[in-house]
Amino acid sequence: MSMLNETHDPALRSWVDSAQREGTDFPIQNLPFASFRRRGRGEGWRGGVAIGDAIVDLAALHRVHPFEGQAAEALAVAAEPQLNALMALGPAHWSALRLALSRALRTGSPLRALVEPCLLPQSEAEYGLPARIGDYTDFYTSIHHATNIGRLFRPDQPLLPNYKWVPIGYHGRSSSVGVSPQRFHRPCGQIKTPDAAAPVLAPSRRLDIELELGVFIGPGNALGEPIPVAEAESHVFGLVLLNDWSARDIQAWEYQPLGPFLAKNFATTVSPWVVTLEALAPYRVPFERPADDPPPLPYLDDAARRDRAAFDIQLTIGWQTAQMHAHGQPEHVVAQTNYRYAYWAVAQMVAHHTVNGCNLQPGDLLGTGTLSGPEPHQAAAFIELTAGGKQPLTLPSGEQRTFLEDGDTVVLRGWCQAPGWARIGFGECRGTVLPARAPAV
């Protein structure tokens, strides 16, 4: 399902002019899915597909019944308020709908007259979560992040002995996952400074981000029935950007022995557009596992895909203070990284998660973990970029930052681009920190 086909042809053009605009995230080769409605009209949520600056309203399209067979079946459920039922259908249906949409949106399509009335401008839209997220699991797939963070917490043993064997993951909180643009209050929590005798309840002073990708699960598995790694990608609908906001001071005091909890579960932001694995097919690249590292255990070794298990997705972190916003200055890119540096692949996350029989469900969300690369400017969390808060960043406004101040906005972006192929973008994942509320006592 993730092989190249006519939908990837870089020569394709759409009758939607903005789909040809230089630098658009949403050319006709992308066609990502979201849940949306027009702002301020009391409308219901429904599925949409991005094309240039527009959205194809899939509920409206479904009403004119333009497709047949699996594409029509997929369109019927893609029109629903959230995409769980579409995700549950599986790759054959996803591909059929993608192909039908690609053909309908091409220059010269005989369906143009049917489809054009179903277009809405993205500027009028607001987005919902793409799916009802049953469970959210966060992985830890960047060996560079694991090493950088480990060095801060355990200088003598930055990388734990299990890292190169186990795709480390843990359960996150699904109720507080929100969609971009998300605004949330700075969390309060127990904080104990090293020299204090006791902790205090206070607003976090070390509020951080983690740049990740999110993975939306397609068809699930029954409890007790593992998903083999060779089949794992057929259980993946697509990817989004994900910001795993993290309160480092709360984390440092609470995380032993059972892992992060309140340091993470106050907010997690995802981008609205789910980019399908099929759209990413031209950007598959080999994993670069050092030759002297242990090979993955057989249940994690997808031999047929070793040369294309990773994705060349460029990722940036932008920082905009309230002052920059007031002066019309856009966010400033403070880090650039790439998903290809991850140590564990999407298929390995799925196979590992289910090897004990744990059941995944359509719409479940997996996070990749912080996607830091090997170079210092590729660190994907501020705690890494600022050496644990010791080396402030200077922004174009002249302001300095280690961790987030109230009013700061963080914008994550992601895209694939390479000569000979269409750019495939993720849009943006934006979040703003509001002041802490007075603790409830």
Place this chain on the structure above:
Amino acid sequence: MSMLNETHDPALRSWVDSAQREGTDFPIQNLPFASFRRRGRGEGWRGGVAIGDAIVDLAALHRVHPFEGQAAEALAVAAEPQLNALMALGPAHWSALRLALSRALRTGSPLRALVEPCLLPQSEAEYGLPARIGDYTDFYTSIHHATNIGRLFRPDQPLLPNYKWVPIGYHGRSSSVGVSPQRFHRPCGQIKTPDAAAPVLAPSRRLDIELELGVFIGPGNALGEPIPVAEAESHVFGLVLLNDWSARDIQAWEYQPLGPFLAKNFATTVSPWVVTLEALAPYRVPFERPADDPPPLPYLDDAARRDRAAFDIQLTIGWQTAQMHAHGQPEHVVAQTNYRYAYWAVAQMVAHHTVNGCNLQPGDLLGTGTLSGPEPHQAAAFIELTAGGKQPLTLPSGEQRTFLEDGDTVVLRGWCQAPGWARIGFGECRGTVLPARAPAV
């Protein structure tokens, strides 16, 4: 809402004879809720209330419209397939429905002729999960368990410095929570023995249990709005028994640095009947926090309830091997403990979970963590009862056990009993281990 009222009167009698049977878990003073249907009839799920050996079918009762006001409003949603909407209504509605049911089921009730046709025998029923569980969080509220386990993993520092300050918790997996009786396959996972150079994928050899209580959340809170500890219990619908099955060998290798993951998420079993906090009111007892321990931080200190924040709930773990089952031998009680030994109260779990703004939703599940008491026979996990697998238990069949063998069944039971009050029981929480499946490779 959790004060004593006429529903707690130990002199109450029901026209359902079995509700007076010596030792019943479900006298008229209890009235716990479940989701049920009759087995093998293709019926839909609906809410039910236990009375003696019977179930009041709340969907059938709703159709005859016996109640008015808040009781009728609560009954209308209690008739639904799962109890989320009832949980969302809050304590005033729960109490009104409980009072109306108590009066309707009493000897001499004029409603008997209306209600009696709505009774079904429990022997014909099967149970569903009481609620759609959005998120499941597992706490660690027994200081005795934390110390016992800590001694096995960290002999030099059994209890971590944060324990007496932070109600430690972490996110669990909601998709694999099932209802008693649950049968599941022994999980496979990465296991690395201390003398091995590398891990292998194999069935767990150290499959364990954890006896806990589960807490079903009632009305939730909006993201960003903490629940004050003094209001926390009004967000709690009731309690169930919970078995947090745990693969200790998988856990030992995977759990650093982000906590348990595949060691826990293959299955979690809850008992079907949710016992309301109101039913437990006669069994409130003070917390016994040692005088030289630090007092809870203000956001965790419910001063008005300090003398009744704990519950005197007796708990047992029963073990039945396949051989015992074949010979008609019931499960053998290998440990007895009590919820009163917990270090953190239900209200403290809720207040802590939300102090950072994290949102709880109706039907969310909190686990108390393993409820070990101070004495060796009060250990609530086999790893504690058998000194890390070094001291086998001998069962009445002559068989020895450290961890679970295939075909073993574990039965958790819980009840409150004290002179002058009616017994309030939880029923049972039963689970059976099936053989591992061949790993998917």
